[in-house]
Amino acid sequence: MRMLKDRIFLNGNVLTMELQPPHVSAFGVVGDLFGAVGSDTDVRHLHPPDSDIIDLKGKTVIPGLIETHNHLSDYAMTLMQIDCSTPVNRTLSDVVGRIREKAKETNRNEWIKGWGFDDTLIAEKRHLTRQDLDKASSENPVFIHHISGHLAYVNSRALQIASIESATPDPEGGKIHRDETGIPTGLLVEESAQALALKHIPVPAISDIKKTLQHAINHYHQYGITSVHDGSIGYYRDGPELLTAYRELESEGKLTIRIYATIIADLYESIYRIGLGTRFGSKFLKLGSVKLFQDGSIQALTAALKNPYLNRPGFHGHVLIPQGTLNALVKKYHEAGLQIAIHANGDRAIESVLEAIEKAYEAHPRQDHRHMIIHCQLASQDHVRRMNRAGVIPSYFINHIYYWGDRHIAEFLGRRRAQTLDPLGSTVKENLLFTLHSDCPVTPVNPLFSIYTAVNRITRKGEVLGETERISVDQALKSFTIQGAYCSFEERLKGSIAPQKLADFVILSDNPLTVHPSAIKDIRIEATVVGGRIVYGTY
Numbered sequence: 001m002r003m004l005k006d007r008i009f010l011n012g013n014v015l016t017m018e019l020q021p022p023h024v025s026a027f028g029v030v031g032d033l034f035g036a037v038g039s040d041t042d043v044r045h046l047h048p049p050d051s052d053i054i055d056l057k058g059k060t061v062i063p064g065l066i067e068t069h070n071h072l073s074d075y076a077m078t079l080m081q082i083d084c085s086t087p088v089n090r091t092l093s094d095v096v097g098r099i100r101e102k103a104k105e106t107n108r109n110e111w112i113k114g115w116g117f118d119d120t121l122i123a124e125k126r127h128l129t130r131q132d133l134d135k136a137s138s139e140n141p142v143f144i145h146h147i148s149g150h151l152a153y154v155n156s157r158a159l160q161i162a163s164i165e166s167a168t169p170d171p172e173g174g175k176i177h178r179d180e181t182g183i184p185t186g187l188l189v190e191e192s193a194q195a196l197a198l199k200h201i202p203v204p205a206i207s208d209i210k211k212t213l214q215h216a217i218n219h220y221h222q223y224g225i226t227s228v229h230d231g232s233i234g235y236y237r238d239g240p241e242l243l244t245a246y247r248e249l250e251s252e253g254k255l256t257i258r259i260y261a262t263i264i265a266d267l268y269e270s271i272y273r274i275g276l277g278t279r280f281g282s283k284f285l286k287l288g289s290v291k292l293f294q295d296g297s298i299q300a301l302t303a304a305l306k307n308p309y310l311n312r313p314g315f316h317g318h319v320l321i322p323q324g325t326l327n328a329l330v331k332k333y334h335e336a337g338l339q340i341a342i343h344a345n346g347d348r349a350i351e352s353v354l355e356a357i358e359k360a361y362e363a364h365p366r367q368d369h370r371h372m373i374i375h376c377q378l379a380s381q382d383h384v385r386r387m388n389r390a391g392v393i394p395s396y397f398i399n400h401i402y403y404w405g406d407r408h409i410a411e412f413l414g415r416r417r418a419q420t421l422d423p424l425g426s427t428v429k430e431n432l433l434f435t436l437h438s439d440c441p442v443t444p445v446n447p448l449f450s451i452y453t454a455v456n457r458i459t460r461k462g463e464v465l466g467e468t469e470r471i472s473v474d475q476a477l478k479s480f481t482i483q484g485a486y487c488s489f490e491e492r493l494k495g496s497i498a499p500q501k502l503a504d505f506v507i508l509s510d511n512p513l514t515v516h517p518s519a520i521k522d523i524r525i526e527a528t529v530v531g532g533r534i535v536y537g538t539y
């Protein structure tokens with residue numbers, strides 16, 4: 001067999017994300033690993049003379065970007081669905097029109113799915129109703145996800161198929177929204193209520209899932225992403241099919257992104273009962289954390305807050321799991337050696353999660369558990385200190401500052417609370433390891449945009465939200481690289497440009513450390529490389 005030649009990349013501005021040396025000009029690649037890292041001369045010396053040489057022409061190179069909370073597989077599924085988001089749709093009739101067009105080409109009784117509807121951005125500023133959706137189709141059942149994922153809308157045909165009627169009780173943790181006479185309006189709140197309809201929708205064939213996953217993965221590569229935590233596999237019924245699709249893609253050599261599978265508790269139960277758990281797997285596909293939810297989202301008014309919502313006086317939202325049950329679940333998974341990732345947006349939900357983790361940790365002081373709080377948006381200074389003491393990693397939903405910041409000020413939280421959202425500055429001061437994420441498809445995946453937002457904290461309308469919580473570009477870059485690797489116990493394997501680590505890297509059009517902070521979002525990805533193989537662009 002002919003051995004692959006070493007490749008050496010010279011004359012670059014390489015940001016290693018290592019403490020020493022933070023900047024070098026060159027590195028080598030041997031197979032799927034980095035070789036020597038250092039000056040042009042050193043790297044030339046340490047690789048064979050016949051190595052292929054690539055001149056980086058002064059361009060900036062960073063480690064491959066690691067997105068620690070998003071839903072790659074759900075995003076892939078949205079590629080097969082109707083886009084109901086705004087600004088793509090301005091009015092309710094735009095949304096209904098799109099669904100009607102789709103219904104025309106869909107067989108009778110076949111389900112139609114859409115995603116991304118946002119009641120606070122659409123011109124009429126209200127939720128969809130079954131009557132709206134009936135105008136699109138009375139024969140096809142219709143299911144539309146809200147942008148938050150925590151709400152969904154169905155038409156009358158879907159309510160009929162799912163047998164959701166006035167007499168149907170609300171499922172635990174969910175709500176069937178009803179009008180004043182008790183008739184369901186078509187709005188289903190939280191996963192357990194959505195499941196009443198979702199269980200009737202057929203899961204796509206694995207071959208179709210694989211195709212759409214590949215499109216989604218290629219899209220992620222365009223933004224420099226080389227590793228992802230897929231945020232809640234098993235949230236919908238397609239969990240086993242998704243894992244199968246990933247596994248088949250890997251064995252066919254077509255999985256070009258490294259997947260850390262965050263799996264919903266119900267599905268994980270059957271996996272860990274047979275002895276498999278966190279960190280089991282390969283370089284491309286690993287079992288990750290067990291996922292729990294302790295509230296919904298602020299913009300859907302389903303986050304659990306300590307103080308009431310600005311636009312709904314007296315209403316605080318609810319935690320999803322009673323404290324005693326959450327304590328028991330966290331203790332069980334903690335003692336089983338699993339990493340836990342718990343969704344909590346509101347300060348009351350964060351506090352509830354911290355209590356559960358602290359109790360489990362006290363009873364069983366397992367070091368290095370790396371449990372994560374996902375979103376963690378209304379964490380207080382005290383929460384940050386408690387996370388640090390208990391070894392908890394917050395992953396902040398930083399894109400909220402841009403996408404919902406103005407509405408957090410005017411509608412949901414008010415200015416004072418909105419300024420404290422995603423307290424990155426406080427987290428850095430406390431020296432607590434953290435990551436940032438897009439929650440794609442809730443917001444578009446684009447780490448450089450998330451870094452721009454962490455550094456500038458500018459809302460869509462151009463206001464700076466929480467100036468003291470801004471962080472440096474270097475801190476934001478670390479959160480997407482070496483700190484991201486830490487979240488999957490892989491900081492020795494990837495996350496920085498260092499000898500023997502996986503050769504995952506990105507070539508950029510500009511240096512994020514020296515461009516004007518407002519221009520970070522405009523930096524282009526010139527090439528994305530995973531394990532030494534180009535998966536996007538050229539060099």
Ligand SMILES: [Zn+2]
Pocket residue numbers: 069070071231439
């Ligand atoms: Zn999520």
